[in-house]
Amino acid sequence: MCRVLIVDDEPIAVESVVYMIKKNFDNIDIVGTSRSGKDAIEKSYNLHPDIIIMDINMPGINGLDAMKQIRMVNQNVYFIVITAFDYFDYAVESVALGVEEYLLKPVKEAKFIETLKKVMDQISTKKINLKKNLEQQERLEMIIPILETGFMNSLCMYGDNTKELQNYCDLFGYNKSSGYVMAIEFGQKQSKKIENKIGAGVQGEKMYEEYKKIIRSYCTCIVGPIMLNQIIVYVFDDSMEENFEQKSKSVRLAKNIMDRASKLYPDIFIGIGGFHTSIREAKKSYQEALYALRILSASEEDENNQYQILHIDDNLEKVEYTESDYEHQIEDEIFSKVAEGDEGTIQMSFKQLYTRMCADNKMNFTAVKNRMIGMIIGFGKRWGDILGDYYELLSDIINAYDEDNLYQICKGHISQILHKITFSRQNKVNSIIEKANQYIEDHYKEEISLEDVAKEVNLSSYYFSRFYKEETGINFTDKLSNVRIEKAKELLKDKNLSIKDVCFMVGYMEPNYFSKIFKKVTGYTASDYKRLYG
Known part of the structure; x- marks a missing residue:
């Protein structure tokens, strides 16, 4: 009608x-x-x-x-x-x-x-025509989740599926396939650990459609199905920004998603893989995102709830990706645990993995040797600049005469490798802290922010805040205040300078606020200090 x-x-x-x-x-x-x-x-x-x-x-x-x-x-x-x-x-x-x-x-x-x-x-x-379009749209809405699942299967499976991934991108109408992978995990936490994955997965499943809406409201992406307690997201990004800016943008996106999604389910962790310009590198980004999640699962409690997001570039060790079955187990059970720095856990994992290899009827002693060589080469690929010349170790493995001798050789060298990596990591930590402190010393007179210092050391502000507090025992704001007040104490000894002059000279714009911080740090008011020492 x-x-x-x-x-x-x-x-x-x-x-x-x-x-x-x-x-x-x-x-x-x-x-x-x-x-x-x-x-x-x-x-x-x-x-x-x-x-x-x-x-x-x-x-x-x-x-x-x-x-x-x-x-x-x-x-x-x-x-x-x-x-x-x-x-x-x-x-x-x-x-x-x-x-x-x-x-x-x-x-x-x-x-x-x-x-x-x-x-x-x-x-x-x-x-x-409207009815036809609605019917087609309805059919498309039914097909899209199937296509998204197919894309994620190709992304997560071993083997070279580059052509399949590109075909899926074409079907979705994404001409440019550059981007990165974001892995979202739901956990039921005790002391900020990701625990009870099945229970968390059940809760996540109930809210899955809401999570998809939230994620898609912030970015152009493919959202995979919920798997146990994880959602894998491929974020398309055709921007040509510098690495630090691109990383910062991806961390901000993760924070926006987490802030909204945590209202539905509070215990959310997000690992972010590296950005790439070709879909060929998507698998590497996927592995990096999962690796970042594993680091989060091993992290200690963070009172500010900031350490629930980690970009792979904020991890201090280089990570590569290998493919075969035992190589995957080595990646999962050995390499991924290096960031935890617990030699006992890694040696236990290595012993269990080595035992499985030796018990495998499809593997003779030569095959086990080859896997051990692959593991050492894997260490070399990731931390070669730390390990130096490891060819003597490869020679020892080749000349091993039985399974126990081979185990003792690899166990001893793993211990040496871990000590070198730990030492190198501490040097990197020290270098970052020194660089951050030097930046504060050089710029304390200016209105510097946490973001400014984080950018100087090439870390995201969310990670740097937690990293700096963990490594130094003091947060960034207190460190900056301490530096400024130490400078102020020297300047207050100059009789020609007023308290207001000193306030401006050390980077404070408000004399009353300066006086408040000065007393908090020194226990004296600025005027009392000047009277006593000026």
Whole structure:
């Protein structure tokens, strides 16, 4: 049924149109009539007609102005103008408003019927097309999750699936496939550890659709299905920003997602893989994101709840990706635990893995040797600059005479490797802390922020805040205050400088705030200190 509103200030004209419609159409519902432009606007808002038959010359708001206002609200309404004014300007403006037909009074019944049928056919075609589009969209909505699952399967499986991944990107309409992987994990925490994965997965499953909406509201991405207690997200990013800026943007995105998603489920952890320009590198980004999650799961409690996000570039060890079955186990059970720095745990994992290899009927002693060589080369790929020349070790492995001898050789060298890595990592930590402290010393007079120092040492601000506190025992704000107050104590000894002068010279803009911090750090007011030592 088509809904029609008739607008004309002449009653006889309205009656004529009503008569012709009722005589020739049984599928039209005349929902109302109006005698002014103002009334027509109000009724169109309330009655939602499909067609408005409109006169132009009416008292108050004329037909053209009424059509403009109606069109602003209802883009789909069809207008048929019936008027006594054969003005070219009126006709031109009517065409601009999308009027279907401009008829002159007195309109002939045959012409009116022909016009109305044409408009109704257009409405019918439009409704049919809309229905088809909705059906296609509904089918597409059913297919998209299948395609997304297929993409994630190709991403997570071993082997070179680059062509499959690119085909999926093409199906989704993403011409540029550059981006990175974000792994989101739900945990039930005790002391900030990720625990009870099955229970967390059940809770996450209930809210999965809500999580998808949140994630997609922030970025262009493919969201995989929830697997146990994880959601893998491939974020498309075609920006050409520098590494630090790109990393900072990805961490901000993760924080935005976590802030909203944690309202549904509070214990959320997010690992972020490295950015790449080719879909070929997506698997590496995926492994890096999972690696970042493993580091988070091993982390200690963070009172500020900031250490629930980790970008792989904020990890201090280089990470590579290898593929075969035992290589994957070595990656998962040995390499990934190096960041924890617990030699006992790593040696236990190595012993269990080595025992499984030796018990494998498909592997003889030579095959086990080859795997051990692969493991040492894996260490070399990741930490070669730390380990130096390890070819003597490879020679020892090749010349091992039985399984126990091979185990003792590898166990001893793993211990040496871990000590070297720990020592190197501590040097890197010290270097970062020194660089951060030097930046504070050089810029304490300025309005420097946590973000400024984090950028200087190439860490995200979220990670740097926690890292600095953990390594130095003091947070960034207190460190900056201490440096400024130490400088202020020296300056206050100068009798030519006032407290206000000193305040500005050490980077504070407000003397009252300076005095408050000074007393907090030294136990003295600035004036007392100056009187005693100035």
